[in-house]
Structures are given as structure tokens and as C-alpha cells.
Amino acid sequence: MSDLTSEAAARDAADELRAKRAEFVLDDGTVYLDGNSLGALPRAVPARLADVVEREWGRLRIRSWDESAWWTAPERVGDRIGRLVGAAPGQVVAGDSTSVNVFKAVVAAVRCAADGRDEVLVDAATFPTDGYIAESAARMTGCRIRAVPAADLADAAGPRTAVVLVNHVDYRTGRLHDLPGTTAAVRAAGARVVWDLCHSAGALPVELDAHGVDFAVGCTYKYLNGGPGAPAFLYVRWDLQPRFDSPLPGWNSHADPFGMTAAYRPADGAVRGRVGTPEILSLLALDAALDVWDGVDLAAVRAKSLDLTDFFLRCVAAYAPGAVTPVTPAAHGERGSQVSLRTASGEGRGLMAELVRRGVVGDVRPPDILRFGFAPLYVGFADAERAARVLGEVVGA
Amino acid sequence: MSDLTSEAAARDAADELRAKRAEFVLDDGTVYLDGNSLGALPRAVPARLADVVEREWGRLRIRSWDESAWWTAPERVGDRIGRLVGAAPGQVVAGDSTSVNVFKAVVAAVRCAADGRDEVLVDAATFPTDGYIAESAARMTGCRIRAVPAADLADAAGPRTAVVLVNHVDYRTGRLHDLPGTTAAVRAAGARVVWDLCHSAGALPVELDAHGVDFAVGCTYKYLNGGPGAPAFLYVRWDLQPRFDSPLPGWNSHADPFGMTAAYRPADGAVRGRVGTPEILSLLALDAALDVWDGVDLAAVRAKSLDLTDFFLRCVAAYAPGAVTPVTPAAHGERGSQVSLRTASGEGRGLMAELVRRGVVGDVRPPDILRFGFAPLYVGFADAERAARVLGEVVGA
Numbered sequence: 001m002s003d004l005t006s007e008a009a010a011r012d013a014a015d016e017l018r019a020k021r022a023e024f025v026l027d028d029g030t031v032y033l034d035g036n037s038l039g040a041l042p043r044a045v046p047a048r049l050a051d052v053v054e055r056e057w058g059r060l061r062i063r064s065w066d067e068s069a070w071w072t073a074p075e076r077v078g079d080r081i082g083r084l085v086g087a088a089p090g091q092v093v094a095g096d097s098t099s100v101n102v103f104k105a106v107v108a109a110v111r112c113a114a115d116g117r118d119e120v121l122v123d124a125a126t127f128p129t130d131g132y133i134a135e136s137a138a139r140m141t142g143c144r145i146r147a148v149p150a151a152d153l154a155d156a157a158g159p160r161t162a163v164v165l166v167n168h169v170d171y172r173t174g175r176l177h178d179l180p181g182t183t184a185a186v187r188a189a190g191a192r193v194v195w196d197l198c199h200s201a202g203a204l205p206v207e208l209d210a211h212g213v214d215f216a217v218g219c220t221y222k223y224l225n226g227g228p229g230a231p232a233f234l235y236v237r238w239d240l241q242p243r244f245d246s247p248l249p250g251w252n253s254h255a256d257p258f259g260m261t262a263a264y265r266p267a268d269g270a271v272r273g274r275v276g277t278p279e280i281l282s283l284l285a286l287d288a289a290l291d292v293w294d295g296v297d298l299a300a301v302r303a304k305s306l307d308l309t310d311f312f313l314r315c316v317a318a319y320a321p322g323a324v325t326p327v328t329p330a331a332h333g334e335r336g337s338q339v340s341l342r343t344a345s346g347e348g349r350g351l352m353a354e355l356v357r358r359g360v361v362g363d364v365r366p367p368d369i370l371r372f373g374f375a376p377l378y379v380g381f382a383d384a385e386r387a388a389r390v391l392g393e394v395v396g397a
Numbered sequence: 398m399s400d401l402t403s404e405a406a407a408r409d410a411a412d413e414l415r416a417k418r419a420e421f422v423l424d425d426g427t428v429y430l431d432g433n434s435l436g437a438l439p440r441a442v443p444a445r446l447a448d449v450v451e452r453e454w455g456r457l458r459i460r461s462w463d464e465s466a467w468w469t470a471p472e473r474v475g476d477r478i479g480r481l482v483g484a485a486p487g488q489v490v491a492g493d494s495t496s497v498n499v500f501k502a503v504v505a506a507v508r509c510a511a512d513g514r515d516e517v518l519v520d521a522a523t524f525p526t527d528g529y530i531a532e533s534a535a536r537m538t539g540c541r542i543r544a545v546p547a548a549d550l551a552d553a554a555g556p557r558t559a560v561v562l563v564n565h566v567d568y569r570t571g572r573l574h575d576l577p578g579t580t581a582a583v584r585a586a587g588a589r590v591v592w593d594l595c596h597s598a599g600a601l602p603v604e605l606d607a608h609g610v611d612f613a614v615g616c617t618y619k620y621l622n623g624g625p626g627a628p629a630f631l632y633v634r635w636d637l638q639p640r641f642d643s644p645l646p647g648w649n650s651h652a653d654p655f656g657m658t659a660a661y662r663p664a665d666g667a668v669r670g671r672v673g674t675p676e677i678l679s680l681l682a683l684d685a686a687l688d689v690w691d692g693v694d695l696a697a698v699r700a701k702s703l704d705l706t707d708f709f710l711r712c713v714a715a716y717a718p719g720a721v722t723p724v725t726p727a728a729h730g731e732r733g734s735q736v737s738l739r740t741a742s743g744e745g746r747g748l749m750a751e752l753v754r755r756g757v758v759g760d761v762r763p764p765d766i767l768r769f770g771f772a773p774l775y776v777g778f779a780d781a782e783r784a785a786r787v788l789g790e791v792v793g794a
Binding site for chain 1: 422424429434435437438442443446447450451454455456458459461462467493495496497500521524525526528529532533538544569616618625626628629643645646647648649651655657672673674675676677678679680682758760762763
């Protein structure tokens with residue numbers, strides 16, 4: 001047994017989150033390091049979803065909108081997500097896709113801006129959909145859009161800036177951006193900030209309220225394990241809610257949705273971020289999936305995440321020297337919960353296909369970035385060691 | 398046995414769609430006449446959804462985007478819906494809510510319009526969300542909005558009209574609007590029409606292609622039985638697709654979504670109507686639910702629907718004379734698949750609560766409209782007779 005193998009075993013034995021792994025469906029033959037793309041299945045989900053389908057839909061049918069509390073699920077699930085991103089109750093609503101929520105947030109943020117502010121700044125390395133949607137939002141609100149590297153956004157926000165849209169963790173490199181500092185600078189410049197938490201929610205403490213974030217969006221199918229395409233979420237800070245002027249004022253956001261009145265009158269609170277009828281099966285699967293977070297301290301999740309990624313980087317250096325170069329920052333304050341490695345060969349797809357064939361599942365951002373996500377609730381140190389070892393075998397080091 | 402009871406039995410025995418009822422989860426104690434709000438559970442759904450959750454998500458995880466064809470599900474399911482609304486393959490995509498699809502369709506329709514057309518006409522009795530969303534779309538595209546009774550829209554469309562948004566069946570009264578005539582008149586006026594098919598898809602033949610409809614949206618949780626909040630759909634006629642300029646250009650609508658490029662380049666075809674990652678669990682439950690339509694002829698569905706609603710109206714007249722007045726038109730050409738009754742007392746909620754207590758489930762549009770939906774795949778003539786008889790008992794006729 002190598003030193004790294006025995007170190008992994010010792011660390012797994014000492015891991016205070018270790019018991020959480022049993023709450024997921026996993027197979028020992030696979031090291032699943034793609035939870036940053038699709039989280040593993042929590043064991044509680046199948047039975048809960050079967051009950052939703054067979055009893056709530058099948059037997060109670062229409063009565064479930066009230067009796068099974070379907071109608072209020074977006075806010076209820078939103079509050080559960082809120083706890084995991086540092087938002088007090090009443091500020092988060094679950095529903096729609098991240099793209100749709102980016103649209104709501106950017107348009108609403110522009111509408112909150114003072115006259116003369118007509119510039120939307122976007123993280124230049126953003127996950128593409130944020131950029132596409134922000135461009136549409138800018139076009140539809142008479143703004144111009146400018147792409148700026150995330151690290152420079154704090155300085156770039158000026159007197160013409162209405163809103164800054166930025167990813168908390170870069171999907172490609174795994175770099176963690178400075179949420180407290182950027183938020184403070186953008187607000188000091190008189191603009192609003194929209195954070196995309198897709199790669200940080202459930203991976204590390206976010207603390208939206210504590211840092212005075214204006215708006216945030218995120219998905220729930222990565223570290224939150226909500227299932228394929230699980231509903232996204234929207235955070236609107238409580239004091240901005242009365243001014244939240246949605247570009248998608250669907251009937252679910254009406255103050256009296258069953259009054260069926262011709263005039264739109266928005267509801268108070270997070271409900272204002274709703275649009276149409278929520279996709280209940282996906283939403284309640286997410287609700288069940290969130291049970292794994294009960295009692296979990298995000299600080300412990302973060303500590304394990306950093307230990308795991310540190311250890312993985314050490315193992316990669318030992319097993320595959322020279323074959324790959326980390327593009328994820330070494331500094332803890334700049335790292336999310338994934339490790340991205342650039343291949344020396346410049347090739348990514350074939351290499352990852354071989355890793356997958358050997359039971360190590362990550363993914364590729366072409367042409368040459370291998371991504372490995374470390375979901376601290378179910379990934380262990382032995383997984384990290386094995387993944388690096390197999391990578392070393394595959395690159396022939 | 399009364400004449401109506403024996404007539405119902407004879408009609409049920411002769412019903413060519415009768416066997417379909419066994420494909421749904423129903424209980425003999427309940428007459429479910431709320432399928433126009435939430436369709437009953439098709440028996441095929443639970444096992445299929447359990448497989449999606451336990452094997453596709455739980456075991457294959459990320460591989461299912463390809464191996465289980467999750468990625469292409471919106472178009473595949475869209476084509477299945479297309480067959481039921483008279484759309485050739487490649488024009489319908491499933492996903493998002495009806496409200497979000499109304500926004501896409503109205504904005505895109507305005508963007509197709511010739512210069513100088515800046516008016517959006519909306520069915521004055523529309524389901525509220527369509528009106529709210531159309532108002533937002535108008536505001537964001539520099540148009541003004543005008544509400545016009547659906548029957549007058551054909552005449553109202555003029556040289557300033559960009560788009561007309563109209564419901565195929567009025568959600569409150571059950572009135573069927575003239576899709577062929579209104580479409581032809583709106584197009585002749587040089588404008589575009591967007592039909593909302595929420596209350597007609599799966600209830601009667603729609604024939605979008607045959608009538609030259611421009612755009613259509615609809616939900617799938619009513620007569621299509623897709624489950625609570627099941628994904629909605631968007632139809633863009635094939636020749637308009639190259640000009641379909643979506644206000645929600647999310648990455649799923651990109652020509653090369655995994656290229657992750659900063660510049661947006663829209664995909665060809667129905668895919669262009671997609672936005673973000675689809676809610677797969679809800680989408681594949683809908684996919685399974687659509688199996689009940691295999692081999693079903695919409696003309697037979699329509700014939701049975703009219704027979705059922707005719708028969709129900711006769712039974713109501715016999716069992717509850719004077720207690721209610723139909724607001725749904727008697728003329729077949731003006732009737733959807735629901736019957737709305739205005740109560741003589743002016744009260745609706747209490748009356749419906751008592752009906753539900755006695756096993757007859759409809760719903761209320763306050764203050765005084767009782768709605769009874771007749772889903773021809775699983776509602777029979779004995780159901781209609783019983784519902785009317787219990788209504789008669791409740792109103793004390």
C-alpha cells in the first residue's frame with residue numbers, strides 16, 4: 001500500500017461527513033467526480049417521488065395543490081436552499097431554469113438602477129448562457145453590455161453601470177471569485193450585482209445576506225443533487241423585493257392568483273419571482289434530495305472540499321507528473337470544489353473517455369481541460385487517490 | 398333505473414374509446430371532472446419514472462444525457478405533442494411553463510412583424526397569465542397592448558397590429574374560438590397569431606399546420622395528462638423558424654451548445670425555442686403519459702367529447718332544472734370539452750365543496766361558475782349522469 005493510499009484510508013476514517021455517503025446511490029466500481037455537473041441520487045428520492053406520483057397525483061389529483069402543499073412548494077423549497085446559501089427565509093424561490101432566472105434578475109436589476117445607468121457588465125469567462133441571456137436582457141432594456149474579467153469587475157463598475165453579472169465559481173477553471181469584495185465594490189459604485197451560484201451552492205458557504213448581495217441565481221442539480229434539470233432558484237434580497245419588477249410576471253407571481261383578474265398586481269416577497277405553474281415532479285424530487293443537508297454545516301463541507309482537492313492535486317503530482325497542469329488555483333481562497341487540469345497533450349475527450357472506461361467519471365471542457373468535481377457529501381479521499389492513480393495509468397506516467 | 402341511467406350504460410357499452418379508461422389510475426367512488434385542470438395519472442407513468450430516477454439518474458448518472466437521450470427529449474416529446482395538435486415533426490418543443498412560452502412567442506412574433514406594427518392584441522377574456530405576459534412583452538418591445546373580445550379579433554387586426562394572442566378555448570366559459578377563421582383574418586391583415594392551446598390540446602383536433610397558424614403554446618397537464626406542472630410546449634411554424642428571435646436565448650438553443658462559445662448562434666428548427674436545462678423528471682413523466690395517445694384518433698376524441706357534454710347538459714336540465722344556467726355554448730362549433738354552469742344562487746365554492754364531498758370533482762371560477770371537464774379518454778357517460786344527478790341532489794332540485 002502506497003503512502004497516498006494509506007493516507008487516504010486514514011483521512012476517510014477521520015472524515016466527519018463520511019456517514020453522508022450512505023445516503024446516496026453509488027457503486028463501488030465507480031469514482032464519481034462529476035457531481036459538479038449532475039449530483040448523485042440521494043436514496044430518499046425514489047420513494048418520495050413514487051408517493052408524489054402514485055398518491056398525490058394518482059389518488060388526490062387536483063386536491064394536492066392544497067392538501068399536499070404543491071402550491072407553496074416553490075417558496076418552501078426556496079427557503080431550504082436559502083439556508084445553504086446564507087439567505088434568511090423569504091428571499092429564495094425555486095423554479096424555472098437558471099437561464100430564465102438570469103433573465104429575471106438582470107432585467108429587474110436594470111429596472112432598479114438610477115437613471116442614466118445603462119451598462120451591463122458580464123464576467124468575460126462566464127458560463128455561456130449567462131452571457132447570452134444578459135445580452136438579451138440588455139437589448140430589451142436599452143442597455144449596452146460589456147464583458148470584463150471577473151477579477152476586474154470591482155474596478156470596472158462605474159457611474160454608467162446598472163448591473164454586474166458574475167459567476168461565483170468559474171465552470172471551466174474552478175476558480176472561486178471574490179463575492180464579498182466584488183459585491184461591496186459594485187454596490188459602492190451604485191450598481192447592482194447578480195451572482196450565479198451554480199458551482200458554489202452546496203459546495204461552500206456563500207452567505208448572501210451577510211455580504212449584502214442584491215440578486216443571485218443558481219441551479220440545484222450539481223452539488224445540491226436535485227436531479228437532472230432540477231429547478232433553479234432566484235434570490236432577491238428582502239429590501240429589493242418591493243422594487244422587483246419581473247419581466248416574466250406570470251400568474252403564479254400575482255398577489256391573488258386565483259382571483260383571475262385582468263390587472264397584474266405582484267405578490268409581496270419571494271413569490272414575486274415565480275412565473276407559471278411549477279414542474280412539481282422535478283421540484284418535489286429536489287425537495288426530497290435536500291434532506292441530505294439536514295444538520296450539515298457548510299463550514300465542514302468547505303473544509304473537506306479543500307482537503308479533498310488539495311489531496312487530489314498532490315496525488316496527481318505524484319502519479320501523473322508532467323502530464324497535466326492544474327488550472328484551478330492553488331490558493332484556497334480562489335478555489336471552488338472542482339479541479340480542472342489542462343492536458344500536456346492538448347487532447348481531452350479521448351483521455352476522459354478512457355478514464356470513464358476505467359471507472360473514473362469526470363468531464364471535459366474542450367479541447368484540453370479535464371474537470372473533476374468533488375462533492376464533499378459523498379466523495380472520499382480514497383476516491384481522490386484512485387482517480388489520480390488511474391489518470392497516471394492512462395497518461396502512461 | 399332511470400332512462401338517463403340506462404342510456405348512459407348503453408352509450409358506455411358502445412364507446413369505442415372505453416378501453417382507454419383502464420390505462421388510467423381512477424377510483425370508482427369518484428367522478429373526476431377536473432381533467433381540464435389536472436389530468437388523471439396514466440398507469441404507465443410510475444414505473445417509467447422510477448426507472449428514470451433509479452437507473453438513468455441513479456446508476457448511469459451523467460451518461461444519461463447521451464445514453465438515455467435526455468438531451469434530445471424536448472424535441473422528441475415535442476414531436477409527440479405535435480401529432481396531437483396537427484403539427485408535422487420539427488416544429489414543437491417541450492419545456493418551460495406556458496407563461497414563459499407565451500413570452501417567447503409574443504416577443505418573437507413582434508420581431509417578425511414589419512416596421513410600423515406596434516400593437517399587440519389580446520383576447521379580452523384571456524386566462525390571466527397570457528395577458529400579464531403579453532403586457533410585459535409589449536412593454537419590452539415598444540408596443541402597446543389592446544384587449545379585444547376573442548370573437549372580434551379577426552376584425553380588429555389592422556395595419557398597426559404586430560401580433561394577436563388568443564386562447565383556443567376560454568378557460569372560464571368553455572367557449573371554443575374560431576381558430577381557422579381568426580388565423581386567416583389575422584394573417585390577411587399582415588399580423589401574426591399566437592394561439593394558446595391549454596384547453597384544447599388533447600381535447601379536440603387542432604390542426605395547426607393545416608390552418609397556417611404562426612405560433613402556438615400550451616400546457617400538457619390538462620387533457621394531455623402529463624402530471625402536475627408538466628412542461629409546456631411551443632410551436633413555431635417551420636417557415637418562421639429562421640426568423641424566430643428568442644428573448645430567452647439560453648445555451649440549450651445554441652447551434653453548438655457544448656462548444657461553450659461566447660457568441661450566441663441559434664440552432665435551426667424547434668430547438669431554437671429551448672432555453673435552459675430541461676426538468677428531466679417532469680419531462681419524462683410527460684413522455685410516458687403520452688403513451689396513452691398511441692393509436693388514438695383525435696376525431697373520435699372530439700366526437701365523444703361532444704356526445705359527453707351534450708349528454709351532461711341534458712342530464713343537468715333533467716336533474717337540476719332552474720338551478721344552473723350553462724354558459725358554455727350549445728353549438729358544437731363553439732364548445733370545447735368542458736361545461737361551465739352559472740349557479741342561480743350566485744354561489745359557487747360551497748356548492749362545489751359539497752359536490753366534491755359526494756365524489757364529484759369539478760372546480761369553481763369564482764364567484765358563481767362551476768366547471769366540469771370531460772376528458773374523453775377516461776370519462777364515461779355514467780360519470781356524466783352521476784355528476785348531474787349529484788348536482789341535482791346538492792341544489793335540492
